[in-house]
Amino acid sequence: MSQPQGVAPAAVKCPNCSHEVRYYGAIHSAFFGCGQCWTFFEYPETGAPKKLRKFKETPNHSPVLAIGSTGQLEGRTYRVTGYMWRCEVKAPWYRWEEFQLHDEATGAYRQLAVFHGHWLLIAPTEEHYRPNQNGVVEVADTDYLLYNQYRPRILYARGEFDWNVLTDESLTISEYISPPLMLVRERDRTNHWFTARHLEPQEVAEAFGLKPEQLPERSGVGAAQPAPGQATWPQLRTFSLLMALLVVGTHLFLMLQGNLTLFSKDFLSQPASTAPDSVQHLLPPAALERPPVVSPSFEVPQRGGVSVNLWADVNNNWLELPFTLVNEQTGQQFAGTGNMEYYFGVEDGESWSEGNRDQDLLLNTVPAGRYHLNFYPTADPLSPYPLTFRVRVEGRATAGSNALLALAALLLYPGWVWLRRRFHEQARWENSDFNPYASS
Structure with a gap:
């Protein structure tokens, strides 16, 4: 040159x-x-x-x-x-x-x-x-x-x-x-x-x-711009997955160790009124409130959750079962209400059904001791006949909802980061002719 x-x-x-x-x-x-x-x-x-x-x-x-x-x-x-x-x-x-x-x-x-x-x-x-x-x-x-x-x-x-x-x-x-x-x-x-x-x-x-x-104002997502949390995401993802497995494993362990049957029995709920069937439906609903039912005594061996599983032989009617779990030594009570209803039929040649015959209720932190159950049944006024219901009480009960709440709390932040990264990637690939998200 x-x-x-x-x-x-x-x-x-x-x-x-x-x-x-x-x-x-x-x-x-x-x-x-x-x-x-x-x-x-x-x-x-x-x-x-x-x-x-x-x-x-x-x-x-x-x-x-x-x-x-x-x-x-x-x-x-x-x-x-x-x-x-x-x-x-x-x-x-x-x-x-x-x-x-x-x-x-x-x-x-x-x-x-x-x-x-x-x-x-x-x-x-x-x-x-x-x-x-x-x-x-x-x-x-x-x-x-x-x-x-x-x-x-x-x-x-x-x-x-x-x-x-x-x-x-x-x-x-x-x-x-x-x-x-x-x-x-x-x-x-x-x-x-x-x-x-x-x-x-x-x-x-x-x-x-x-x-x-x-500098020029930045807009959109750059081709090689790191997604949010790029430096910490691998560790956060691994930690969150390990903790989620720990929660699930702990819940499964408690389920295997728990759910000890303390009491199980069928009961018959009689109608309060003895009026003939032909006039029974003319009586006010209060006339069909049923007598209380008291269960035999049973032991709760240790403090913890107690599950009350209810089932009723309802067919095109309903049965409401308010109850109290009574500690016979201290008088302490734990209350709950079961609602069972089941309806079925045929309409336009198609069978249909709705409702459930069973319900599970969880009573938390019940102290050890001797207990019995008091039931106060109320039935469908149009069903003035005896109704069978079954009660099963389990100790050391574990609630799946607790595990789900723990998982939700644990995964809330990593889930938010994952969503931000997902939206970031989708925005990045919108400018590409080779978008892997185009068909998703």
């Missing part, structure tokens, strides 16, 4: 308008974009500069990172040497910016891309990957899913470049994501691979000495 060899920055003149384009890479830079007349040109080793393209439009804002500015990323000092504005050929409304970064220590180049406020730091790699037939790149630690595939168009370029950026328009670019990482394949006659990492805006702002509000 015939550029000056003095201390950077040096400059070359635009062949179209003679505006000086400053550059920093005297060895590698051969292509330049003029910010004055929008001309992209080559400055060869020998001979006159060649005009390659005059861009027709420019971004409607100034690049947030000025050419020539420096920043610290990943512990390295980078200088911004070039700026591009790009879009997809088939979807020109997808437009993004790319800044060429020059590593001041090694001379290596990186690209810093931003789309809708989402930043990616891109670097070439010597690795070569082979996507499978499902568009997945499998590596040791994770799988990268095909997210986007397109051909780029260069809308505008400014500054210096070590390659002719216009030739990128012949490439087919494929992006594979495993947030916060991305693999990028550029394909023409051969494949060239790049690795990329998502950067938070705060990280970019701090690197280049800017205020976060000076």
Whole structure:
């Protein structure tokens, strides 16, 4: 090249308008974009500069990172040497910016891309990957899913470049994501691979000495933007599953150790009135309240839950069984009410039924002692005949509802995090032609 060899920055003149384009890479830079007349040109080793393209439009804002500015990323000092504005050929409304970064220590180049406020730091790699037939790149630690595939168009370029950026328009670019990482394949006659990492805006702002509000406003979900709780989600998920298994296991253990039958007996509830059947239905409901029923005594061996299981031989009628569990030593009482009703029939040739003949009630923290049950039956006024009901009392009872409440409390926060991550992923893939959620 015939550029000056003095201390950077040096400059070359635009062949179209003679505006000086400053550059920093005297060895590698051969292509330049003029910010004055929008001309992209080559400055060869020998001979006159060649005009390659005059861009027709420019971004409607100034690049947030000025050419020539420096920043610290990943512990390295980078200088911004070039700026591009790009879009997809088939979807020109997808437009993004790319800044060429020059590593001041090694001379290596990186690209810093931003789309809708989402930043990616891109670097070439010597690795070569082979996507499978499902568009997945499998590596040791994770799988990268095909997210986007397109051909780029260069809308505008400014500054210096070590390659002719216009030739990128012949490439087919494929992006594979495993947030916060991305693999990028550029394909023409051969494949060239790049690795990329998502950067938070705060990280970019701090690197280049800017205020976060000076950066492009972030909208939507970025292709490689980590889902909420990305760093802690694996541990939270594992912990929650282990605790859920512990709750279920404890409940099953208590069920196996519990549910000791303390008492079981059938009773016959007689109607209070002895009026003939022909006039029974004419009597007021109170006339059909039934005499109390008292059970034999039984022992509750230890303090805990007591389950009262009720069943009644109801058919197209109902039986209500208020009861009290009475401690014969202390007089302490525990009350409950069972409601059994069952109806059935045939309508339009179809059989139907509704209701239940049984009901389970749980009395919590019943002290050990000797008890009996007092029942105060009330029956359907239209059923003035004896009704059989069965009572089974179980000690050391466990309530499935308690286990469900414990599980609900345990899984509430991880469930909320999971939903946020789910919605985040769905929003991410809405911009992809390879959306795995499209059919879900």
